[in-house]
Amino acid sequence: MASESNPHDPANLQAVSDTDLLTRVTRGDETALTHLFERHSRLVYAMALRVLSDPAAAEDVVQEVFMQIWRSPMSYVAERGGLGGWLAVVARNRAIDALRRRRPSDPLDGLPLASSFDLAGQSEHNLLLEKARAVILTLPPAERSALELAFFEGLTHTEIAAKLQQPLGTVKSRIRTALGRLEEVFNP
Amino acid sequence: MNANRQLDEDDLVLYAMRLLAEPEHAEIAAVVAADPAARQRVLELRSTLAAYADAVVEPQPLPAGSLDRLLARIQSEPKALEVPAPLDLQASQASLDVQAPLTAQAALDLTTPSTSVQASKPGPALVAPRSRPSSSLGVATGAGWATGLGWAIAALLAVGVGLSLKQSASLRDAVTSRETKLAALSSDAETLRRERDALRSNISSQEQKLATSSTELAATQNQAAALKNEAENARSSAANLKADLSGEKARASAEQARAAAAEQERNRLAGTLAAQADQLAALQSSTSNAEVLATLTDPTALRVVLTKPKSKPAPVGRAAYIASKGSLVFLGSNLEQPKANKVYELWLLPADGSSPIAAGTFLPDAQGNAHLVYNRFPRAVAAKGFAITFENPGGANTPSLPLILAGS
Numbered sequence: 001m002a003s004e005s006n007p008h009d010p011a012n013l014q015a016v017s018d019t020d021l022l023t024r025v026t027r028g029d030e031t032a033l034t035h036l037f038e039r040h041s042r043l044v045y046a047m048a049l050r051v052l053s054d055p056a057a058a059e060d061v062v063q064e065v066f067m068q069i070w071r072s073p074m075s076y077v078a079e080r081g082g083l084g085g086w087l088a089v090v091a092r093n094r095a096i097d098a099l100r101r102r103r104p105s106d107p108l109d110g111l112p113l114a115s116s117f118d119l120a121g122q123s124e125h126n127l128l129l130e131k132a133r134a135v136i137l138t139l140p141p142a143e144r145s146a147l148e149l150a151f152f153e154g155l156t157h158t159e160i161a162a163k164l165q166q167p168l169g170t171v172k173s174r175i176r177t178a179l180g181r182l183e184e185v186f187n188p
Numbered sequence: 189m190n191a192n193r194q195l196d197e198d199d200l201v202l203y204a205m206r207l208l209a210e211p212e213h214a215e216i217a218a219v220v221a222a223d224p225a226a227r228q229r230v231l232e233l234r235s236t237l238a239a240y241a242d243a244v245v246e247p248q249p250l251p252a253g254s255l256d257r258l259l260a261r262i263q264s265e266p267k268a269l270e271v272p273a274p275l276d277l278q279a280s281q282a283s284l285d286v287q288a289p290l291t292a293q294a295a296l297d298l299t300t301p302s303t304s305v306q307a308s309k310p311g312p313a314l315v316a317p318r319s320r321p322s323s324s325l326g327v328a329t330g331a332g333w334a335t336g337l338g339w340a341i342a343a344l345l346a347v348g349v350g351l352s353l354k355q356s357a358s359l360r361d362a363v364t365s366r367e368t369k370l371a372a373l374s375s376d377a378e379t380l381r382r383e384r385d386a387l388r389s390n391i392s393s394q395e396q397k398l399a400t401s402s403t404e405l406a407a408t409q410n411q412a413a414a415l416k417n418e419a420e421n422a423r424s425s426a427a428n429l430k431a432d433l434s435g436e437k438a439r440a441s442a443e444q445a446r447a448a449a450a451e452q453e454r455n456r457l458a459g460t461l462a463a464q465a466d467q468l469a470a471l472q473s474s475t476s477n478a479e480v481l482a483t484l485t486d487p488t489a490l491r492v493v494l495t496k497p498k499s500k501p502a503p504v505g506r507a508a509y510i511a512s513k514g515s516l517v518f519l520g521s522n523l524e525q526p527k528a529n530k531v532y533e534l535w536l537l538p539a540d541g542s543s544p545i546a547a548g549t550f551l552p553d554a555q556g557n558a559h560l561v562y563n564r565f566p567r568a569v570a571a572k573g574f575a576i577t578f579e580n581p582g583g584a585n586t587p588s589l590p591l592i593l594a595g596s
Contacts, residue, residue, distance in 0.1 A: 042247035085238030
């Protein structure tokens, strides 16, 4: 592959896809990891910080997430949200594990996807995000706040129900419905 | 809860979002791990959550030095080249576990001086992380050195170990070289596969877009065609109406023209008819007059004046005059012969009392009959009577008395 003629030249990596960078990381390419970090760490950090509200703890999560890329980069095959969104979810889950003081355990964190979903092109990706934002804006307020609470607060569903003073079934239904509407953006 | 539990959508949503407390989370994790369909669904949900995170989370700058710390960590945790994944990623899962490929490596470490392999650095060489625990064999070997069983044994061991080391080293090199090649090939294959899939996905998405666009275009074209047809129909109807209208107008004006012509013709015919009627009347009139006149004036006609028997017939004159035409007919009977060089002259006595107007001279025949037709009066003059006098031949301008006959 011609683009591998000088894999350590940073200029050559600016336009390289996340998938290619992950492949380079597989071969121990630190520059590729650096590029991935520069691309996605701010989203990963913001996600962890939102859950943890603690910059130091959030930065620890960022370090863990990128160390995991270094150790087993092929685990990350993102689809809808792109690699950044995928890493943000990994960061969120680790942040929640940290909140609940339990051992990080997720069989999916280390799992490659069986399907061959690939990272979308940047423009297509941006288009999807615009659609997703539009859908989120049009969610009924009750569904939207339930989804936000569930995604960012690190609470369990029973805790959410208690906080909202709503029946558990209602909370589940709102979260499921909101996610379902969001999925329609990707599976029209 | 057990491993055979059937998970519903709510379970998967709650699990994918980490909303479950322990131990339920761990239980569902076990079921998901064993159920490919459930795992696929969780991955889909996490993809959606990834998009959600991407869409709503505003990236924030990291604390300073974060990247440096990461790079320092990977320096201290050198990367072990993974055994390349077979193309079936699912099956390769175990090999991606960092633990797995290092098992054989640990044995090799035992025969190596402690510095050579552990001075690891990132790169293509397959090396073991420093932190990897030694196997129990390593511990036993170390104990051997410590107890000192004797030089001979030691020498034998050393020779044996030396040979073994050489073989191991060459074997390791061969394995490393092949693994490296395999890794490179496999990575290439993987990259190609991803590119192919990306292209396929792009093509499929482009095809879908194209199909959608084509459908929309066709619908739009249909609408346009329908509108065009309607417009054409409307135009055509308007044109027809216009044509009809102008036809009607033309017909109307033609009718008017015909009517006018007919009227003119009628008037002309009426005029002709009137003229003919006049002519006919005139003819009739003149025919009748001519007959009367001819009968009265025919010299061969027998004229008889009836009087009282045995009395001498007195001279009589009869005048008929139509003032509007200026026509005068005079018939005389039993008239005496005038004296020599004298003629009878008839006079019209105007109704307005003005002077008498001469109406011609005449002489009776042998039987005393005479007639005079005169129509040369200068104008229509109403008459109150007529008179006859004797005048010199050629007539006079005024009557010479006495009046021989007079009547009114």
